[in-house]
Amino acid sequence: xxxxxxxxxxxxxxxxxxxxxxxxQKTVGWVQAVDHVNFSIPKGKTLSLVGESGCGKTTTAxxxxxxxxxxxxxxxxxxxxxxTIDGDELKKYHTDVSAVFQDPWSSLSPRMRVRDIISxxxxxxxxxxxxxxxxxxxxxxxxxxxRTQQATLxxxxxxxxxxxxxxxxxxxxxxxxxxxxxxxxxxLDVSIQAQIMNLLKELQDSYxxxxxxxxxxxxxxxxxxxxxxxxxxxxxxEQAETNELYDNTLHPYTKALFSAALTANPxxxxxxxxxxxxxxxPINPPSGCRFHQRCPYVMDVCSQEIPVRKEMAPGHFVNCHxx
Amino acid sequence: MTTSSEVYKxxxxxxxxxxxxxxxLRTYLYTKWxxxxxxxxxxxxxxxGETLGIVGESGCGKSMTAxxMLRLAPKPAARTVSGQxxxxxxxxxxxxxxxxRFIRGQKISMILQDPMTSLNPVYSIGNQxxxxxxxxxxxxxxxxxxxxxxxxxxxxxxxxxxRRIIDYPHQMSGGMKQxxxxxxAISGTPRVLICDEPTTALDVTIQAQYLRLLKQVxxxxxxxxxxxxxxxxxxxxxxxxxxxxxxxxxxxxGELRSVFNNPSHPYTKALMASVPSMEHAHVxxxxxxxxxxxALFDLPVGCRFANRCEFADAKCLEAYPPMFQDEDGHTAxxxxxxxxxxxxxxATT
Numbered sequence: 062x063x064x065x066x067x068x069x070x071x072x073x074x075x076x077x078x079x080x081x082x083x084x085x086q087k088t089v090g091w092v093q094a095v096d097h098v099n100f101s102i103p104k105g106k107t108l109s110l111v112g113e114s115g116c117g118k119t120t121t122a123x124x125x126x127x128x129x130x131x132x133x134x135x136x137x138x139x140x141x142x143x144x145t146i147d148g149d150e151l152k153k154y155h156t157d158v159s160a161v162f163q164d165p166w167s168s169l170s171p172r173m174r175v176r177d178i179i180s181x182x183x184x185x186x187x188x189x190x191x192x193x194x195x196x197x198x199x200x201x202x203x204x205x206x207x208r209t210q211q212a213t214l215x216x217x218x219x220x221x222x223x224x225x226x227x228x229x230x231x232x233x234x235x236x237x238x239x240x241x242x243x244x245x246x247x248x249l250d251v252s253i254q255a256q257i258m259n260l261l262k263e264l265q266d267s268y269x270x271x272x273x274x275x276x277x278x279x280x281x282x283x284x285x286x287x288x289x290x291x292x293x294x295x296x297x298x299e300q301a302e303t304n305e306l307y308d309n310t311l312h313p314y315t316k317a318l319f320s321a322a323l324t325a326n327p328x329x330x331x332x333x334x335x336x337x338x339x340x341x342x343p344i345n346p347p348s349g350c351r352f353h354q355r356c357p358y359v360m361d362v363c364s365q366e367i368p369v370r371k372e373m374a375p376g377h378f379v380n381c382h383x384x
Numbered sequence: 385m386t387t388s389s390e391v392y393k394x395x396x397x398x399x400x401x402x403x404x405x406x407x408x409l410r411t412y413l414y415t416k417w418x419x420x421x422x423x424x425x426x427x428x429x430x431x432x433g434e435t436l437g438i439v440g441e442s443g444c445g446k447s448m449t450a451x452x453m454l455r456l457a458p459k460p461a462a463r464t465v466s467g468q469x470x471x472x473x474x475x476x477x478x479x480x481x482x483x484x485r486f487i488r489g490q491k492i493s494m495i496l497q498d499p500m501t502s503l504n505p506v507y508s509i510g511n512q513x514x515x516x517x518x519x520x521x522x523x524x525x526x527x528x529x530x531x532x533x534x535x536x537x538x539x540x541x542x543x544x545x546x547r548r549i550i551d552y553p554h555q556m557s558g559g560m561k562q563x564x565x566x567x568x569a570i571s572g573t574p575r576v577l578i579c580d581e582p583t584t585a586l587d588v589t590i591q592a593q594y595l596r597l598l599k600q601v602x603x604x605x606x607x608x609x610x611x612x613x614x615x616x617x618x619x620x621x622x623x624x625x626x627x628x629x630x631x632x633x634x635x636x637x638g639e640l641r642s643v644f645n646n647p648s649h650p651y652t653k654a655l656m657a658s659v660p661s662m663e664h665a666h667v668x669x670x671x672x673x674x675x676x677x678x679a680l681f682d683l684p685v686g687c688r689f690a691n692r693c694e695f696a697d698a699k700c701l702e703a704y705p706p707m708f709q710d711e712d713g714h715t716a717x718x719x720x721x722x723x724x725x726x727x728x729x730x731a732t733t
Contacts, residue, residue, distance in 0.1 A: 252658050252673040256674070262669070280659065307665075321591065327620040
C-alpha cells in the first residue's frame with residue numbers, strides 16, 4: 062500500500078488469566094482474547110474490525126488505547142512502540158489517539174458543562190489557557206453540527222444523536238491522528254445514524270484523521286471503512302479492502318457472517334448459510350482452525366493444523382485451509 | 385462427520401383469516417408535562433399465520449402499542465382512552481382485569497428485547513416454565529408439566545433440554561436465554577405472539593438462527609406474529625405486511641414488497657434511503673433526515689412529519705392528512721397522495 066502507515070499492530074496478543082481460589086490464587090487457564098493479530102492503518106483511512114461479541118475486537122481497541130497491556134506483540138504509532146512510552150510522550154499519545162464509545166449516555170460526565178467536557182483533554186494534555194480552549198470548543202461545536210450557544214449546557218439537555226456529536230467533538234479536540242470508534246452509531250436511531258455516519262466521513266476528510274472502527278453492523282462498515290478485518294475468537298480470519306471483501310468473501314466464517322446479516326431488501330436473493338451452535342469459549346479454543354467445529358466445509362486437516370495467512374488477491378488475506 | 389451448518393430453506397407459509405383487529409387504539413400517558421399521545425388512533429389487523437411488522441424509531445409509540453394490546457401499559461400514567469382490540473371476535477379491552485391473566489399467554493403472548501427482563505435470576509429455567517405451564521394446564525402434575533417444558537424447549541432449539549431445564553438463567557448464553565423466553569411465550573399456544581425487538585441484543589449469526597426458529601414455529605402452529613423493530617433488514621426477512629409508525633401514528637401500511645419497493649410516505653422514503661446497503665459500494669453521501677421527531681406531548685396540528693419533510697407545504701402544517709389507499713390496499717397518510725390514491729378515511733386528529 063502506498064499510503065503512509067499511521068498505526069501498526071504486530072503479533073498483538075492479549076491473554077487474560079483465569080484464576081481460582083481467593084487467597085492463594087492459582088491461574089487455571091487463559092482467555093485468549095486477542096491472538097497474534099496483525100494490521101495497519103494508513104493515515105486518514107478507516108480500518109474496521111468486525112465480528113461477533115467475544116471475538117476480541119473491543120480488547121484490540123483497548124490495547125490500542127493503552128487501556129490494556131499486551132501479553133506479547135506491539136502497537137506502533139508512526140514507528141513508536143506505544144506501550145513503552147511515558148511522561149510527555151504519553152501525554153502526546155493521548156492527544157494523538159482518542160476514542161468515541163457506543164453509549165452516549167455513559168461516556169459524558171453528567172456534572173460538567175459540555176465546553177468543559179470537550180476542553181478537558183486539551184487542558185490536561187497540552188499547555189493551553191482556558192480562553193484558547195473554549196475558542197477551540199466553539200469551533201468544534203460548529204463543525205459537529207451544534208451551536209456555539211450550546212457550550213454552556215449540560216449533557217442531559219441533548220438528545221442521543223447530539224450527545225454522540227459532543228463525544229466526537231471531545232475526541233477531536235487535540236487534533237488526533239487516530240480515533241478509535243467503538244460501535245459509534247449502534248445505539249442511535251436509524252435516521253440519526255445516517256447523520257452521524259455522514260459527519261464521521263466529513264470530519265475524516267477535513268482533519269485527515271484515521272479511524273479504527275469497531276462495529277458489528279456490516280452495512281455501517283461498508284459505508285465507513287476503507288479496509289475490513291474479520292475477527293473470530295481472537296484471530297483475524299480474513300482481511301481485505303472493503304469492496305473487495307464484500308464482493309468476494311473467502312473464509313467460511315465471513316461467508317456465514319455476511320449471509321446472516323439482513324438487508325433491507327425483500328427480494329434479496331442471497332444464499333443463507335446458518336451456522337449451528339455458538340462461538341466456543343476462548344478459554345480453551347478449538348485446536349487447529351478455531352472455526353472448524355462450526356464450519357460447513359470442514360476437512361480433517363482443519364482440526365490438526367492452524368491455517369496460515371495467505372494472500373489470495375492483492376491485499377486480500379485469508380486464514381483457511383480451503384485456499 | 386456430518387456438516388454442521390447448511391444452506392437454509394424457508395418453511396412454507398399459510399395465511400388464514402383475521403385473528404386480531406385493532407381499531408382506533410389510543411393510549412395516552414398523563415404526565416406533568418401534559419398528555420403524551422404515545423399511541424394515537426392505530427388501525428391494523430393480523431391474519432392467522434401472518435407476520436405484521438411495526439417499524440419506527442425510538443419514541444414513536446411502537447412498544448406502547450405492544451403493551452396496550454396486553455393491557456400492560458404502565459399504570460396509572462398510561463390509559464387506553466379509546467379503541468377496540470378484537471381477538472377472535474371478542475374485544476379484550478372490555479374483559480374484566482382478572483380474565484386478562486388467561487388471555488395473556490394463551491391468547492396473546494410477548495417476547496421482549498432483553499431476556500433478563502423476562503427471566504427470574506433466582507429460579508431455574510424448569511421452575512419458571514412449570515409455573516407458567518401450571519396455569520395453562522391446571523390439574524396436571526409436576527412431572528407432566530416438566531415433560532411439556534422439555535418438549536417446548538426442544539421445539540425452540542435448546543440442545544439437551546432435559547439437562548438445561550435445571551440451569552439458571554446466568555448459566556446460559558444470550559441466544560439461549562432468548563430461546564427460553566420464546567419457549568415460555570409459546571407454551572400457552574397463543575393465537576398472537578408479539579415480538580418486541582427480540583433479536584436486537586443478539587449477534588447476527590444467532591439472530592439468523594432465532595428468526596429462522598420463529599418462522600418454523602409459525603409454520604407449525606399458525607400463530608400470528610406482530611414484529612416490532614427498528615431494523616429494516618429484520619422486517620424484510622420476517623414480515624408479510626408492514627406498518628410504519630411515526631410520532632404515535634401509523635403513517636404507512638401495506639404488503640412488504642409494496643411498502644419497500646414503493647414507499648409512499650416521505651418518512652418511509654427517507655427512512656429507507658438512510659439505511660446504508662451492504663450489497664453495493666457507496667459512492668455518494670448517505671441520505672439523512674435532519675432534525676428530530678416532535679415531542680409527543682406537544683404535537684403539531686398538521687402532519688407530524690412536516691417539520692422534517694422536504695415536500696411539506698402550507699397544507700401539511702394546517703391539518704393532519706387523511707388516509708389514502710391505492711388499489712392493492714397500500715395506505716399512507718400524506719397530502720401529496722391526494723388525487724392519486726383513493727381517500728379511505730378522514731384525518732383522525
